[in-house]
Amino acid sequence: MSNGTRKRPSPPFQPSPGPQPKIQAFSQEEELADEDLFRDETLICEDEESLILRDIEQRQTLASRLAKWTRPPLSSEYLSQSRSIIFQQLEIDYVIGESHKELLPNSSGQAAIIRIFGVTKEGHSVCCNVHGFEPYFYISCPPGMGPDDISRFHQILEGRMREANRNSNVPKFVRRIEMVQRRSIMYYQQQSSHTFLRIVVALPTMVTSCRGILDRGIQIDGIGMKSFMTYESNVLFALRFMIDCNIVGGNWIEVPAGKYKTEKSLSYCQLEFDCLYSELISHAPEGEFSKMAPFRILSFDIECAGRKGQFPEPTHDPVIQIANLVTLQGEDQPFIRNVMTLKLCSPIVGVDVMSFDTEREVLLAWRNFIRDVDPDIIIGYNICKFDLPYLIERAETLKISEFPILGRIRNSRVRVKDTTFSSRQYGTRESKEVTVEGRVQFDLLQVVQRDYKLSSYSLNSVSAHFLSEQKEDVHHSIISDLQNGNAETRRRLAVYCLKDAYLPQRLLDKLMFVYNYVEMARVTGVPISFLLSRGQSIKVLSQLLRKAKQKNLVIPNVKQAGSEQGTYEGATVLEARAGFYEKPIATLDFASLYPSIMMAYNLCYCTLVTPEDVHKFNLPPESVNKTPSGETFVKSNLQKGILPEILEELLAARKRAKADLKEAKDPLEKAVLDGRQLALKVSANSVYGFTGATVAQLPCIEISSSVTSYGRQMIEHTKKLVEDKFTTFNGYVHNAEVIYGDTDSVMVQFGVSSVKEAMELGREAAEYISGTFIKPIKLEFEKVYYPYLLISKKRYAGLFWTKPDNFDKMDTKGIETVRRDNCLLVKNLVNNCLHKILIDRDIPGAVQYVKSAISDLLMNRMDLSLLVITKGLTKTGDDYEVKAAHVELAERMRKRDAATAPNVGDRVPYVIIKAAKGAKAYERSEDPIYVLENNIPIDPQYYLENQISKPILRIFEPILKNASKELLHGSHTRSISISTPSNSGIMRFAKKQLTCIGCKALLSNRDRTLCSHCKGREAELYCKTVAQVSELEMLFGRLWTQCQECQGSLHQDVLCTSRDCPIFYRRKKAQKDMAEAKLQLDRWNF
């Protein structure tokens, strides 16, 4: 990230040809502090532009089709500029340009121009260029520095800046230095303010470079070499602007009539204008302004014709289809559905099919489509990592220089940049960044990965999970065949492609992502794009900066001392008394424990008293709190903390949103409010994390360790109070017992046997104990678990009751149900056992169930799809240090058939098969299809020992005495049946001879079905055979018709090879078993 030479964003505002200014990018120490708005733009020279024009003319027909899709025309009021423009902004960035002569008559040269993109409520697109906002930061003023010293200091700094930025021809680097009264947010201070210097620089990137100079130290006459602590020098420019103008992400902005000027048209937006930053009116998202503008959301998907056995690469493989759906925010059906195909494609009902002869035309048609439809939000599945970069790199390969003009700025090309996103919470991800100016990219894959923990993130399993729909999956080796077929096969592909474009839209709607993310942006005040591209901390920082600004506080740019600042003791967990509780267990929860603690004890950066200051200030003991971890914080009468204030506001706002939600009738309004209360809750909870994260903007271990120490104390306190008060001694029927306690909840067994009584006691306890805490810490009674299976710390299951009459659901925690590397059998077993134990209250039934499942496994009667384990292939075999089962298998499959073998990026499904003694686990993995086709025996012992045993024993140990002996070694494990592989060496020498269906005795040549011994039992044996056939036929019918349904066609063969689909292997197996069973049945035709 650092020390690289990068092209500066070239100003699109001066379309004069000639050398673009290049400035050395400064070395940057912190990734997070990096200004993110480098725009690589190159201008298109004149003749290229005319080429595009001609290109458009040639496609008049297409253009007229596209014209239908353009935005509604501007009304005369807009055209005459007689009305104010009110719009909801979605994206804010900035460019470097010549400063506006009319709006800013006093300045000249280059300046940062903020661009705000948005939509009016009529659906017009808006591009607002904001002028006059200057980048700045603070340093503390050395004592004794007067106005004269400052002007000298200014000169020195200017000189140093010029030295560091030799390539830049900016007339003045440091615009001005002002003396202001501020206070640092860090530590409790007795003076109300100090003198700070506000350094205003010419361009946003200079903040970093200037900070570097000041950090390293600067020689000042009279004072000598001095290095400065900088304040708020790591705030991104766009965020700085938003904070200072009170703009939050996704809110409505008004520019009054007469205050804006429209002259140039540099973007494709309908309304483009220039104005001063002071003229913007930012509306708080309330009432009328809490609504959503009718954004245009484009969902798209591309198909590429890969070569056999290889994942498509943009340098070789053509883009053959692009499917698009455009939906207006708030409507449930897309108003545009189309697909662009390479070569002729048969029509699809309700879809505009556009076929082209060359790939160039396909790509350009899509580019034109984007320009005409002008989407505000672009969504899709894995578009950021695959679809968008692929299109751009493909256009580069084909030398279509005019393709990547996808943003809203005319003549500005989109480029692909490799980025790494790293966050403690989400881990490090490599990805490609494609910046499409003015349009928000919302990749559903990234969002789902962020917000949900799932066992697989393929589009198929994600839509199965959220929409309960299976998706047809066409293997990429077939895609080329379909493309090379005829118009019909390409149509088939187009239908598939459309579905892939439709599912992200459905997911977006179903999971309310637009509402939730816009609300999150509004609550935290960051642009929507930050929510996806950045971690948690920016959200808290944004709120902190806003609050600090109100209070005249400034936030230091803390140098991160090393990677780890040391860790602190986390949350406490009371010892779990494992067992199966058949009496109701009341659960007492602390409502938003950590935020409450911070509020109750006024924990903040600005209330923390350093150990030295404790003595120095000599604070009276009644106005400080000493936390259990030994820190000292002042109480709110001396200094109200900022964090508690932010939290109070968030929680109050949440209360309000929830109340409004109850009142609201309109479903769209409800969606907004629900999104808001969720965002507020998440935000309140992330404040604690912000102070504790070691690699963050402003870590403060003193705060976070105090929070957890109070938390621990409270759990212990609660336990003690409950067990002291609810005793037979105090007149209660039973002695209460705390059986378990986690971070913010305590589980109590009051000893009563009905849910109702437990609820009453729970309420009483919650009220009693709450009274002993400082407000707003509150213990709430919410639920009763009955029955409750407590396995160990953080692992439990129980039925969840909030009303005395029926239970709400089955609640499980920490029990293997979603782990990726488990086979489906484990998940089913665990779920069914819990169901039997908790809901049916049938422990013998559960035991029987496990036994029969184990017996099925050993007797080779298990449905293979339950045994499939799936792992992602992230690197090729050589790159793995340790041999892994799925990697080895991928290698072996490549040798068998390179075309269908999994590639890097694919998920590899496998089963563990029986092999020679001593074979390593990784040698025993096999492709499930291969196993099915060749009757290869699976290894039941592996599944028993490595997959089933642990999770099952965990559940049964609290219930059964000899769980392991009973379940895993009982008589049901005695008989084992292993199928004979049809391809093994020895079988080639075997002579096949019919055996009796009844007793397996070898048959003499005359008999074909039964031996003479079994002749009398014909009827019963036939019944058995035919019953098997009958069962298989039923399964066959149900499975294959389901697949027809899923693919959406009855008259075409099912092609789907989705290995994520639970019935894929079953379907294959049913087909094969059916053929075998039919042969068996035919033997009866004597």
Place this chain on the structure above:
Amino acid sequence: METMEIDSEKNLVRQQCAYYSLDEAFGIQKETYRGQQYSQIYFARLHLMRTLLYSLVSNWKPHLPVCRVLALEQGKECIIVGTLYKHMKLKPCILDEYSKERSATPLVQPHNFMHADDHLVLEDESGRVKLGGNILSLLDVLQETEAGEFLVQDFLEAGLPPQIKLPLISTGDKYVVFVSGLSIGSDNCNPLQVQLLIDHITGHLGDEKEQSIASQIVHVVIAGNSIEIPCGLLNGQNLASKDLSRLSEPIKELDILLSQIAAGLPLDIMPGPGDPANFSLPQQPLHRCLFPGSSAYNTFRSCTNPHLFELDKISFLGTSGQNIDDLEKYSEAKDKLEFMERTLRWRHLAPTAPNTLGCYPYTDRDPFFIESCPHVYFVGNQDKFATRVVKGSEGQLVRLISIPKFSETGVAVTLNLRDLECHALSFGTQLSS
């Protein structure tokens, strides 16, 4: 074998009639599962129907163009022939087995899966389209609406197939007895009732008059579910030998009963959903080894389900009830006979196969297509006895019979071959004291 030997002056002689089996089309002897899917049977069906319907279109709406789903244009009227598919929200789905909320699935299977949100889709080889407007059948006049939905203005169904004229000559009353759902081995089964039925058929019951009627019974058809194997016996994987014998107990019993009938007159036995036969349609004849006693008679015929045969040139078509029961789950009609009538008009015996009704994946034909109109169309294992005559536009006359389950109602059905009149034959064992 002996007819009825009664010490009366007049010896009654059992009437005879000519029997001709047409079950060949439903046999699956040579067909095998080789990995074929269900698309081919749909294709074959569509092909048959299209040829048929195209010939009708010229008389129906000659001014309209006939086209494929893909060639539809907005605002233009046209005719499309295609397979109707009903999207149903409540239709059970095998994927539900894998859904997370196991407890959410209702324990009792609903009788009918209809829901207000269901909608129809018309599909041909080229594509599918959602239907709107006045809907119900196999051929539709459509006009494209804005939303890519197609407005059905009118529809044409294939109508009753052509019928061979009823033979005129008829010497007198001849009866065919239909019975279904004997359920030997179930708790409902009343052995005395079954024995009464058999005694009646074989003429061992009643006075001379009744015996003379019995002597006019020329044929017996058992339309499915003759045996009920105690549930759960076949699910278990390892059967103990005593279970095995319990399994074959009802079969032996049935064999004894059937041999009594077969000794007297011809008997057709069709497999039903509960019998030891394969599951998917067409169900293959019950294996002869199940009936060592009765299969010795040449009057005993084990048949397929559906079953197609002729008696004295009168053609009979019938099933053990799966086709009609399945229709009932996914659509509505005022009674079972109406469902039966619909299948005739659609010229398809099992319109819901293979989608919700299991059937063999044929590759080159659709045996359920009704080529010629039967004179008698019966369906077994229904709740109650009902009958009606349906008239076709070309003078076809079809007798519809819904045969009730004998074990529950004690009712069998007789049909007079002379005039195709139909009566219930009720056996009671309740002695009123």
